[in-house]
Amino acid sequence: MDLSLNEDQAMIQDVAKKFAQSELAPIAAKLDEEGDQAAFLANLKQLAELGFMGLNIDSEYGGTQAGSVAFSLAITEIARACAATAVTMSVTNMVAEVIQSVANESQRQQHLPKLCSGEYGAGAFCLTETTAGSDPANMKTTAQLEGDHWVLNGAKQFITSAEFAGIMVVWAVTDSSLKKGKGISCFLVEPNTPGVIISKAEQKMGQKASLTNEVVFDNCKVARSALMGELNGGYKIAVSELAGGRIGIGSLALGIGLAAMDYARGYMLERQQFGQAIAKFQGLQWMMSDAYTDLEAARLLLMNAADLKEKEQPFAKAASMAKLFASEKANQACYSALQLLGGYGYIKEFPLERYARDVRITSIYEGTSEIQRVIIAKALLDEVS
Amino acid sequence: MKVLVTVKRVIDYNVKVRVKSDNSGVDLNNVKMAMNPFCEIAVEEAIRLKEAGIATEVVAVSVGEKSCQEQLRTALALGADRAIHVEAEQELESLNVAKLLAKVVEAEQPGIVILGKQAIDTDNNQTGQMLSALTGMAQGTFASNIEIKDDKALVTREVDGGLQTIELAMPIIATTDLRLNEPRYASLPNIMKAKRKPLETKTVEELGVTIKEHTKLLSVTPPEERQAGIKVADVAELVDKLKNEAKVIG
Numbered sequence: 001m002d003l004s005l006n007e008d009q010a011m012i013q014d015v016a017k018k019f020a021q022s023e024l025a026p027i028a029a030k031l032d033e034e035g036d037q038a039a040f041l042a043n044l045k046q047l048a049e050l051g052f053m054g055l056n057i058d059s060e061y062g063g064t065q066a067g068s069v070a071f072s073l074a075i076t077e078i079a080r081a082c083a084a085t086a087v088t089m090s091v092t093n094m095v096a097e098v099i100q101s102v103a104n105e106s107q108r109q110q111h112l113p114k115l116c117s118g119e120y121g122a123g124a125f126c127l128t129e130t131t132a133g134s135d136p137a138n139m140k141t142t143a144q145l146e147g148d149h150w151v152l153n154g155a156k157q158f159i160t161s162a163e164f165a166g167i168m169v170v171w172a173v174t175d176s177s178l179k180k181g182k183g184i185s186c187f188l189v190e191p192n193t194p195g196v197i198i199s200k201a202e203q204k205m206g207q208k209a210s211l212t213n214e215v216v217f218d219n220c221k222v223a224r225s226a227l228m229g230e231l232n233g234g235y236k237i238a239v240s241e242l243a244g245g246r247i248g249i250g251s252l253a254l255g256i257g258l259a260a261m262d263y264a265r266g267y268m269l270e271r272q273q274f275g276q277a278i279a280k281f282q283g284l285q286w287m288m289s290d291a292y293t294d295l296e297a298a299r300l301l302l303m304n305a306a307d308l309k310e311k312e313q314p315f316a317k318a319a320s321m322a323k324l325f326a327s328e329k330a331n332q333a334c335y336s337a338l339q340l341l342g343g344y345g346y347i348k349e350f351p352l353e354r355y356a357r358d359v360r361i362t363s364i365y366e367g368t369s370e371i372q373r374v375i376i377a378k379a380l381l382d383e384v385s
Numbered sequence: 386m387k388v389l390v391t392v393k394r395v396i397d398y399n400v401k402v403r404v405k406s407d408n409s410g411v412d413l414n415n416v417k418m419a420m421n422p423f424c425e426i427a428v429e430e431a432i433r434l435k436e437a438g439i440a441t442e443v444v445a446v447s448v449g450e451k452s453c454q455e456q457l458r459t460a461l462a463l464g465a466d467r468a469i470h471v472e473a474e475q476e477l478e479s480l481n482v483a484k485l486l487a488k489v490v491e492a493e494q495p496g497i498v499i500l501g502k503q504a505i506d507t508d509n510n511q512t513g514q515m516l517s518a519l520t521g522m523a524q525g526t527f528a529s530n531i532e533i534k535d536d537k538a539l540v541t542r543e544v545d546g547g548l549q550t551i552e553l554a555m556p557i558i559a560t561t562d563l564r565l566n567e568p569r570y571a572s573l574p575n576i577m578k579a580k581r582k583p584l585e586t587k588t589v590e591e592l593g594v595t596i597k598e599h600t601k602l603l604s605v606t607p608p609e610e611r612q613a614g615i616k617v618a619d620v621a622e623l624v625d626k627l628k629n630e631a632k633v634i635g
């Protein structure tokens with residue numbers, strides 16, 4: 001069994017790391033504080049030009065075609081420096097993957113090159129609603145066929161990058177007479193379509209530079225050809241594509257956890273108390289060992305899920321396990337790392353308080369930890385019943 | 386015109402360097418390696434010459450263990466057209482490297498050879514100059530600007546007193562200084578394509594060079610650790626200490 005990276009993967013990890021440390025790390029704190037959107041968007045554009053927005057997209061559509069392992073590695077490196085950039089990149093890659101796997105050829109040709117090249121600022125994934133969070137099948141947004149058009153009505157909640165996205169993948173009920181989850185379809189909607197109203201970005205605890213908006217559809221008319229995939233087959237798409245996205249979010253959590261612990265480890269050697277470096281205290285050493293062991297296990301779970309996906313084997317359970325474990329352990333690692341800095345961990349001059357805020361959402365979005373456990377349990381019981 | 390650009394595998398500049406416990410050298414076990422930063426600048430300059438339509442082909446060459454093919458792949462991902470790996474298992478001194486490179490120059494007949502002014506591992510700053518002597522090609526070292534016009538090259542050099550511009554007859558050897566350019570990031574699609582570009586391997590024997598040792602490394606020691614500072618009461622005490630203890634002013 002070979003757990004080492006191949007040459008391409010190692011080089012992609014390397015470029016991601018270099019870019020993250022030279023371009024993102026120096027401004028991440030400023031972006032968090034002031035949300036300099038121009039700088040944020042410029043970085044996204046540069047990442048797209050380097051091939052980071054279509055890591056798993058075929059080269060014929062302008063993608064990098066590097067596979068899911070490379071995707072995971074890249075997200076982790078970007079997240080080490082700036083989690084807000086990483087989530088935008090993760091969601092954009094996920095949107096590109098949905099389009100690649102279910103859209104028809106002309107839809108792919110129309111949108112994938114623009115997503116991959118950065119001509120689109122980002123891609124948006126519009127699933128959640130106020131009544132449909134953990135239970136997306138309970139969505140109320142509708143799409144009705146009127147002549148040659150679909151007319152969308154409803155509102156989507158917490159949509160990452162909606163404000164600057166070039167394309168949105170939107171789920172809506174197309175047949176309410178069918179059983180729950182069976183009458184949902186998926187649409188490609190351009191944000192400048194009349195009837196799309198994007199509200200002001202939410203004020204968040206962390207990952208502040210990434211924008212999270214409500215998107216309202218008010219008699220929004222899109223062409224009949226905006227339907228993506230099979231009519232009434234949209235819920236299945238959401239479920240299967242989110243599994244891939246979870247590898248991204250787990251990898252993102254891992255990056256924040258590692259950044260936090262790496263900072264704390266260096267600090268332990270510098271900080272003197274009781275006449276010695278605090279790294280000499282065994283109690284703190286154990287905190288450090290536990291956190292790094294957890295993060296290493298998270299990394300292996302993520303690599304396993306990504307490898308299964310790359311080999312086109314069932315990977316949903318593995319992805320949920322990896323997302324659950326990585327996000328929970330990264331949260332704990334940030335807690336420990338902040339603790340290791342004492343009072344300085346709580347002060348904005350040090351990056352720990354930002355890491356602790358940024359990591360919090362990773363166990364919530366793209367399926368809460370509880371929902372991951374629901375998915376894992378269902379898979380486990382299905383295996384024996 | 387062909388550009389030959391040299392690439393050395395060195396310890397990554399972000400790594401905290403450790404000396405082996407027997408003082409025989411720097412510990413390279415499990416240490417991240419990377420392309421020498423001055424070589425990155427050399428590769429970037431070569432690619433820019435090609436993009437500007439001045440060069441037609443960029444050939445990257447590295448002398449070293451098999452692992453230095455990683456750095457050649459990086460050069461290919463950045464935009465080099467093909468690569469030559471000269472296999473050498475032992476650590477070579479600058480003169481041996483220059484002799485091997487001279488053979489490659491003889492075979493490839495480049496219009497310009499671009500090297501880093503030095504490698505950040507041993508900081509020798511010799512190979513480019515030695516290669517110039519061995520090949521008889523003109524040299525422009527510590528370049529912060531390179532301009533090529535027909536059979537002449539203008540090289541701006543970073544010298545102690547400022548900048549010096551010299552005119553050289555082609556073909557030339559140039560060594561890069563920090564301000565020559567800012568290297569790009571390799572794009573991911575180019576990384577994916579790099580493995581399909583040709584990488585040719587040559588041995589020291591094939592090149593007909595006899596490796597000779599002229600220097601012997603006796604020991605490597607880490608720099609002394611910085612001592613804790615002291616506080617002085619006033620300027621007079623500071624001057625006194627600088628004069629009588631540190632002996633840095635007379």
Ligand SMILES: Cc1cc2nc3c(=O)[nH]c(=O)nc-3n(C[C@H](O)[C@H](O)[C@H](O)COP(=O)(O)OP(=O)(O)OC[C@H]3O[C@@H](n4cnc5c(N)ncnc54)[C@H](O)[C@@H]3O)c2cc1C
Binds near residue numbers: 126367369371
């Ligand atoms: C910053 C941010 C960005 C986001 N980006 C996007 C995006 O781009 N696109 C998108 O579509 N959505 C996005 N979301 C939405 C996100 O995916 C949801 O918030 C998440 O799925 C949880 O839904 P909810 O907030 O409605 O919580 P609820 O579903 O109301 O959950 C409340 C609590 O109940 C628990 N719970 C619910 N059901 C169960 C159950 N069956 N068993 C046990 N416990 C349960 C949950 O775990 C949670 O603890 C984003 C959210 C945020 C905050």
